[in-house]
Amino acid sequence: MQPYVLVISLVLMVVVAAAFWWAARHSGIDASQAKVAGNVEGYRGGVFWGLVLVGLVVTLATLRPWPYDVSAAGDTVSVTATGSQWSWEIAPQEVPVGRPVVFKVTSNDVNHGFGVYDPDGTMLFQTQAMPGYVNQVSYTFTKPGKYRVFCMEYCGLVHHDMLDEINVK
């Protein structure tokens, strides 16, 4: 997903830059305000309602089904992950391919972030590890291998070394 997100973002940012560039390039002709103001509110309305429409489509497309609906995961495997400064306690550390795994994540001390990376170094999902709470996230691994666990929330001076692994078979 990440490369698509990057490309879409950069393209939209370039569109914004082009609009500003175009306006700057066409700023030098001294004309009457009335002429410029002719269709301004019409254009503004078009931009506004166009953005509203895009927003509705994106919202419906990304919130249905609800991204955190772990109850719909079916025949699941449960894994608990507990963060402490600066290590993870993950049980079990071995999970099967093809079955939904529900991660129940918490912390013994401060906020941590439980981020799971595939063997190629791409983040697959994450959730926060918070003392006193259990955040749940479901994921189905499709390939075997060693998946790395990184801490994704700054938790003190060894934050970058709070690493672990999950073995998917």
Added chain:
Amino acid sequence: MAETASLRDLSSPTAVGAEPALAAVKLSMGLGGLVLVLLMLLGLCMRLSQGGSLSMEPTLFYQVMTAHGAGMVGTAALTGAAIMWFFLARHVQLIGWVYWLMLILFLLGVVLILGAIFAGGFAGAWTFLYPLPAHSGGVWEPGAAAAFLAGLISIGVGFLLFYLETGRAIIARYGNLSRALGWPLLFRGSQEDVPPPTVVASAAVIVFNGIGIVVGAAVLVISLINLYAPGFAIAPLLGKNMTYFFGHVFINATIYMAVIAVYKIIPEYTGRPWKTSRVFAAAWSAILLMVLAVYPHHLLQDTVMPGWALAIGQVVSYAAGLPLIAVTAFSLLVSLNRSGIRWDLASALLVTGVFGWTAGTIPAIIDAIIVVNRVMHNTLWVPGHFHFYLLIGEMAMAFGFMAWLTRARATEGLSGTGYWGLLAYLGGGIGVSVTFLVGGAMSVPRRWAVHLPEWVVQDRVGSLFAVLSIIGALVLLGRFMTRFASPGRA
């Protein structure tokens, strides 16, 4: 001028149109620019360290990171407040010493924060996410964390006084905040005593940032007491909500204050007034509500949060972009079109600022989509978007205000060192931000002192762009400083 008046004169409101605490405003901008460059150097050091080009122990890295974050937020807030104060004084009667008091409390806070970090070893990040200040892992003492929190409280109290005074002055002039927000025009179409854009924007910022600062002060005091009385504790989820509510509102307020410079200065160049219309009033009322409501997008990875709150975080993040794009940015582009605008450093920087703000919100909005946030949250994607709208947005507006404040009487045009400084700042800033975005797309976690070998290329490219942006900032700041003593304002 108020800054040369006696103490007795300073105790009463100045006349409308006067410039109370003008010297303090200029001092704020100079300090802001200077601190910005120093903090950019710290940022460069962090990127060089991550890229393996500079040896920095993780302990020092995280201290520098804490100073960089707190300092940048403070710099943006101070420069934004200076802009709002300067232009609001044209419409309401402000008491100059309140600004000076805010500035003194700000500087006191800076001293406490720097002492906490570099003398006490505090490295809990500027977000001081509860209960981290009390859990240093044996690295910093409670006294260091207390000094850091007290420093933030000092700065917060200063800004609260600032908002109380600006709010008082607005109410004294317009009767109440709803009139200052333009609600009679918005809801009844009344054209009587319509407040100018500066007043509408200021009133909105006063309401949402006043609330934000009070919530921030509460979680700061709770954290402070918790250091010495661990039994005095709150739910970490509540602490997280309070911290991100405060942090989001406070950093957003910096841009919403700075954009007042665009509303005020650009019309001088285009000859087209920026007036309060029903659309403008509606946009700012929407901004007021959405800035307060949008903060759950910082908690999208806390699934224990109510689902409706997370959905609001996503939806409002998108909606909050509409007033910016369809009102401020759109109106600016229309205002420029065939206007015969006089381009100089000030006008170019201010337009650049709106561009940076608008473009920078795009990756921010995309990051607030839950399914995207799941793989982008707390990666370098996050500094990617906030560097864009702070460096090329808020700070470009601040530099534009500085350039306007010290502009020569004669038409200068856009050339020479100012032109090259702008290009370097803009090019470097875009490069820094886009490199972060690329890092985010590579899944590189943010706030890591040590990077894996496969990540260092983007670190090194980012460092080069950081050098370029620092050169640009130095040129812009140097131009301001050299004109500071004899501004020769038109």
